[in-house]
Amino acid sequence: MRYYITTIAIILTTWCFSQNTIPKVLEKFNNKSVPYISVELLQSKENIVLLDAREIKEFNVSHIENAINVGFDKFNSKKVTSILKDKKDTIVVYCSIGVRSEKIGEKLLKLGYKNVFNLYGGIFEWKNKGGKVVTNQNIKTDKIHTFNKEWSVYLKKGTKVYED
Numbered sequence: 001m002r003y004y005i006t007t008i009a010i011i012l013t014t015w016c017f018s019q020n021t022i023p024k025v026l027e028k029f030n031n032k033s034v035p036y037i038s039v040e041l042l043q044s045k046e047n048i049v050l051l052d053a054r055e056i057k058e059f060n061v062s063h064i065e066n067a068i069n070v071g072f073d074k075f076n077s078k079k080v081t082s083i084l085k086d087k088k089d090t091i092v093v094y095c096s097i098g099v100r101s102e103k104i105g106e107k108l109l110k111l112g113y114k115n116v117f118n119l120y121g122g123i124f125e126w127k128n129k130g131g132k133v134v135t136n137q138n139i140k141t142d143k144i145h146t147f148n149k150e151w152s153v154y155l156k157k158g159t160k161v162y163e164d
Contacts (some may be wrong), residue, residue: 022097022121022154030098030118034105036090037117039129049084053095053104058145061161062078064126065093067153072100077111087112094119094126096147097154127158 020028042048044074050067052059059069070080071096084091088091091113093101101118119126127133127144135141143159154162 022125025154026084026098026120030102034093034102034109034116034118036098038120039120039131042092042119042126043131045090047090049091051080051088051091051093051101051104051108052123053093053101054145054147058096058147060136061145062123062135062141062143063132064123065132065138067094070104072104075104075107077107080108081111084113088114090115090117091119092119094122096145096151097122097124124155128156130157133158 017095050064051068052063052069053072054063054069055071055073056069059067068083070076070093079162091108093105093108093116095101095104098118098120099123105116105118106147123131123133123144124146132140132145133142135143141159142157143161146154146155146160146162148162152162
């Protein structure tokens with residue numbers, strides 16, 4: 001029985017992570033309810049509100065400069081609406097690759113925000129394409145919290161961190 005459970009766990013882990021790319025994972029887990037914005041387009045935009053939908057331990061390792069952490073598990077709509085007063089502001093939500101950020105983007109749309117986008121590929125794609133990330137002290141770093149070892153395969157550039 002133990003062998004059977006171990007075999008199933010190995011097969012599921014391999015199926016979920018080993019052959020997938022960021023586009024395949026997004027296709028599998030997202031329903032495109034929040035429009036994507038590419039890293040390149042985001043880099044060319046000004047007056048964007050960046051919201052980080054990762055947990056605080058991930059945010060504390062690094063984040064995109066000027067991003068506001070809103071978290072995922074403890075997302076607080078009252079906190080967000082007290083910070084973001086203008087429902088017409090352009091908001092870009094990101095997480096590791098774009099799955100959690102879609103869920104937070106959906107919540108923002110339900111709260112009445114009109115211009116909400118999901119960063120395609122998240123902070124991993126941002127870093128993979130040469131984007132700058134900073135620490136809480138606003139110091140440039142190469143470290144990216146990859147959530148766990150399995151998700152770390154999607155980060156191609158930077159130093160992978162997946163422990164507290």
